[in-house]
Amino acid sequence: MKHVILGNGPTGVVAAENIRKQRPHDEIVVVGDEHERPYSRMAIPYLLEGKIAESGTLLRHDRNHWTERRIGLVEARAVSVDTDARRVTLSNGEVLPYDRLLLATGSKPVRPPIPGMSLPEVVSCWTLEDARAILERLRPGAKVLQMGAGFIGCIIMEAIANTVGKTGGSLTVVEMGDRMVPRMMTPKASALIRAWSEKAGVEVLTSTRVTAIEANVPRGGLLSPVYKAKNTKERVDVSFGDGSSRAFDFVICATGVAPAIDYLKGSGVEIGKLGGIVVDNRMRTTAPDVWAAGDCTESTDFSTGELMVNAIQPNAADQALVAGANMAGGDARTLGGLRMNVLETFGLVSTSYGQWWGAEGGDHVELVDEAAFHYIRLEFLGDRVIGATVVGRTHHIGALRGLIQTGARLGSQWKERLKADPNRFMDAYLTAALSLA
Amino acid sequence: MMNSLHIDASKCTGCLQCEMACSYENHGIFATSKSRIKVFEFHSTGRKVPYTCTQCAEAWCMHACPVGAIHEDKATGAKVVNETTCVGCKVCTIACPFGTINYVADTGKVQKCDLCGGNPACAEACPTGAITFVDASWTGLDRMRSWAEKLDTTVKTA
The missing domain is CATH 3.50.50.60 (FAD/NAD(P)-binding domain)
Structure with missing residues (x-):
């Protein structure tokens, strides 16, 4: 069995490793078009700041990581995919046949159509x-x-x-x-x-x-x-x-990114209205034996049930695990992706989760301390937390994911407590969700 | 069988010896704010709940890390942060649905419970036996573990 993975970012790498764990004898080839070892774009801000060297951006630091796992790395760009003949044509002229294909080509930067954008400056x-x-x-x-x-x-x-x-x-x-x-x-x-x-x-x-x-x-x-x-x-x-x-x-x-899917023209792989590859809850595309995961897909939003391009690192990892498991012959499904982001600007950390903008029929609590640059807003639907925005606090922040994704019912008492002090979300989580208190 | 932290909240008096021991072990100072284990106090019920990472199998933190800075210690089963590799992007802190991996602004890195390499200082310091380090098959963290399964966006049916 030969697995070909287009894209050597986090999605492609996590999927390849997951396939290898379950299929020790399959052939795995990962194609990437940059002249680099597989690295993380997430680390680039820290490189620009001088906090890390270029080697600090690597997805895996052990030089032997790929050979030990027998994951082949090919430096080329996919030009076209023939899903009938099951082969990928590469920019170096090579034609790669596959049994199972993963499209993990991520995003590409979008430049506005303005005169002068091609200047070297x-x-x-x-x-x-x-x-x-x-x-x-x-x-x-x-x-x-x-x-x-x-x-x-x-x-x-x-x-x-x-x-x-x-x-x-x-x-x-x-x-x-x-x-x-x-x-x-x-x-x-x-x-x-x-x-x-x-x-x-x-x-x-x-x-x-x-x-x-x-x-x-x-x-x-x-x-x-x-x-x-x-x-x-x-x-x-x-x-x-x-x-x-x-x-x-x-x-x-830095005007945004869009799914990198140009090479799929005429492939029969369906592209959705949002410009991403259409996938089902097993990360299968509309073509046989072709999966897709990460930034290049459009998939179901856990919060709204609507389609979204959820171009974030944790989503890439989650989808790659599902796609990898299925390509290895398992049957894994996703319950939808959750929006989540964390940003640091000059030491000020901000986070948002789920349906942070709120839902119809829902209510919210918002607490602002402008002088201290502290902010928290929780969005409720009934007695559940469905979204959150937080600035200036990082401690136990992940519990907001837990609260939102489990759909934990707060009960009227804890909802009232949170409306009085939303910073007690951790206490609410321990009580209402984990029943620890 | 690997050992793991067993937490019996009913025995916790809220003395914070665990937080002191944790911060001393990992930061060389007694500062509960730096502890990786945290005791939550519920004034309405008078209950005190020590809370830290369960080293869950889903390991959202580990999978979400963009630079491979979190690995599983094969001997203890702990998910361990490599501080040299961590760039401080905080993606793991939002990915962990338990809120048990946290950003430390002083160091610009994240920290989480690593079971002290197999000899957890919190369990050693706990005077009432609320925190013990015992065979993983019968810990009170089962409830959090089963919660982890509920949280998993990926359902494995095969």
């Missing part, structure tokens, strides 16, 4: 190669514009701002939405993160659009390149929706 923040490009441009005193204040934008702000801030440079963040991290945080929580970031010296522009980026070409003539570099400080002129224009050294584009 505009870089994405997605791959290790992107991180190197950013580090190269993070010169002392650099004026940096970051497009996008979503999860990725917010998690890299600290590294960028601290590096350039110390040397007279600046970071400006521009977001089209009306607030920072709009798809993860309530308006009040966003406002706290914004105030905190501004205190740290970041300029934040929301409801603002970049309309064009132009290279600021140094004047020609007989001047030396050194003189030109010294006297032409900023390299790009950026135009905004209100007609204004400002100069920056470079632009980081």
Whole structure:
């Protein structure tokens, strides 16, 4: 039996390891298109901050990890998949036959259709190669514009701002939405993160659009390149929706990601309305013996029952375990993915879970301490917690997942207690869910 | 059979010796705020409940870690954080549905119970026998374990 896995991120790696555990003699090949050992994009912010070296981003640190498990790594990009003939054509011309195929190709960064996006001064923040490009441009005193204040934008702000801030440079963040991290945080929580970031010296522009980026070409003539570099400080002129224009050294584009599925055209693998691969609760696609897992899929939201692209690390791991178990001949199913995110911006940690925006017919409790940057909001439906947003607290935070995902009934007493003090969620969990108290 | 922490909340007096022992063992200071085991007090019932990781088989923390910084100690069954590898991303802290792996801002890493390598300081320090380290087949953590199964998003039927 030959298992081919497209994608060597966390999804592909966890699935491959899971298959190997259960099928000691099968052949397993993992295909990845970057010239790197399998690594984690989640670690890139820490690389940018200088907290870890590039080797610290590796998914598995033991050099022999792959050979010991007989997991073959191929460096290439999938160009097309023929689900009738059961083979994948790769960018290096090779054709890989498979018995069972896993699509774990993750996401790709999305760039807005704006003039100037292909300039070398505009870089994405997605791959290790992107991180190197950013580090190269993070010169002392650099004026940096970051497009996008979503999860990725917010998690890299600290590294960028601290590096350039110390040397007279600046970071400006521009977001089209009306607030920072709009798809993860309530308006009040966003406002706290914004105030905190501004205190740290970041300029934040929301409801603002970049309309064009132009290279600021140094004047020609007989001047030396050194003189030109010294006297032409900023390299790009950026135009905004209100007609204004400002100069920056470079632009980081973090305007979102979308499932990376271009290679599936004509494959018969169904793509859903949200742009992800359609999977059932066993992570099977619509093609025989083809599974999909992680960021490239659209799957059922545990909270709403609706479809979503749940492009987060824990979901990738969960789905990879299910897909891997099934590819190895088991019968594993998922009960749906739960939204969960954790973000740190300049030391301020924020988290959201489940249906944090609330449900119709539900109620909530919201507690804000603006001076201390503490915030907690719990969303209820009946006597169950269905969603949560927390800023400035990390302790026992996972119990919120427990409360939400078990659908534990609080009873009227504990619901009232939580409405009086939502920070007692741990006590409620121990009592109402675990019956320990 | 591996040993695991057995918690009998009815014997707990809330003396916090376990929290002191844990923080001393792992941080070299007596600071209950740094403890990996936490005693919850319920004023309405007067009950005190020591609470820490059950080393559950689902190991959400371990699977969610993007850099392979959590591994299973084959001798003790404990899920152990490698501090050198941990980048402090906190994904494990939101993935664990028990809230028993926590971020420590001072170190920029996460911490959880590792059973002290097979000789848990909390059990040793507990004067009333509320926390004991015994054969895993009859611990009071069964209730949390069965809860773990309920929480599992992945149902295995084969």
